[in-house]
Amino acid sequence: MQLIAKDMGIKIGKKEIVKDISILVKKQQFVGLIGPNGCGKSTLLKSIYKSLSPHKGTVLLDDMDVLKTSEKKVSQQLGVVGQFNEVNFDLTVHQMVMLGRTPHKKMLESDKQEDFMIVEESLARTNLLDYKDRSFLSLSGGEKQRVILARTIAQQPKFMILDEPTNHLDIRYQIEILSCVRNLQIGVLAALHDLEMAAHYCDYLYAIKDGEVYAQGTPEEVLTPDTVEALYKIKCQTYINPVTNGLGFAYGV
Numbered sequence: 001m002q003l004i005a006k007d008m009g010i011k012i013g014k015k016e017i018v019k020d021i022s023i024l025v026k027k028q029q030f031v032g033l034i035g036p037n038g039c040g041k042s043t044l045l046k047s048i049y050k051s052l053s054p055h056k057g058t059v060l061l062d063d064m065d066v067l068k069t070s071e072k073k074v075s076q077q078l079g080v081v082g083q084f085n086e087v088n089f090d091l092t093v094h095q096m097v098m099l100g101r102t103p104h105k106k107m108l109e110s111d112k113q114e115d116f117m118i119v120e121e122s123l124a125r126t127n128l129l130d131y132k133d134r135s136f137l138s139l140s141g142g143e144k145q146r147v148i149l150a151r152t153i154a155q156q157p158k159f160m161i162l163d164e165p166t167n168h169l170d171i172r173y174q175i176e177i178l179s180c181v182r183n184l185q186i187g188v189l190a191a192l193h194d195l196e197m198a199a200h201y202c203d204y205l206y207a208i209k210d211g212e213v214y215a216q217g218t219p220e221e222v223l224t225p226d227t228v229e230a231l232y233k234i235k236c237q238t239y240i241n242p243v244t245n246g247l248g249f250a251y252g253v
């Protein structure tokens, strides 16, 4: 599915947090949002997945007008892994991941064989098969994050929004999770802080600064020392990472 978020403007109180941003994610593209803390990435993503109302703008998933479509219909197509995933009630990991099937069910419809198979596959993809009977609340932050991703995979979305999906994850799981998402071969829009990960996984990047698009293009076009220095107000040099053969970054203040 293709996502077009056009002319998005978002105010919180009187403050304009997002000022006229347009984003395009072509079919099966992995697009990243980068930028310093507080620049408006989460706010923009929330407005795209209907958790916040923009004061202007349009969001199209193929020809579905997301802002004018019911949440249930949107969630049959759009999966979200948000930044804070705390829940107050306890469920097993298996039950949590089964919740991902909800948008595809009628009210009070019970779980079918197909749902169990999809949940099993989602647990396998996220390396969680051994955790399925564990209580969600007993898990570490990183394990919880993987369960939320498994739940979103079980939803079988055609497009995914990820807000800092690798928060809490150690380096190995950061790589595993982003590879897992990439392998889904669906359109993805993800806010990422790690620039090496962004360079490695993203086809296209939008750099956000003060609620506006400061730069956009391929990772090589956007992640130049000048742009990184302007975004984060640090010193930066890029190099070829000898392990990944991708872009590497050296930082200093």
Ligand SMILES: Nc1ncnc2c1ncn2[C@@H]1O[C@H](COP(=O)(O)OP(=O)(O)OP(=O)(O)O)[C@@H](O)[C@H]1O
Pocket (backbone or CB within 6 Å): 012, 017, 035, 036, 037, 038, 039, 040, 041, 042, 043, 044
């Ligand atoms: N409910 C709110 N009330 C007041 N200000 C808010 C609210 N939500 C967000 N903001 C402000 O909007 C700005 C953008 O926040 P946002 O969470 O979108 O940034 P971000 O780029 O995702 O940052 P981070 O990288 O830290 O997650 C921040 O200055 C934040 O304090």
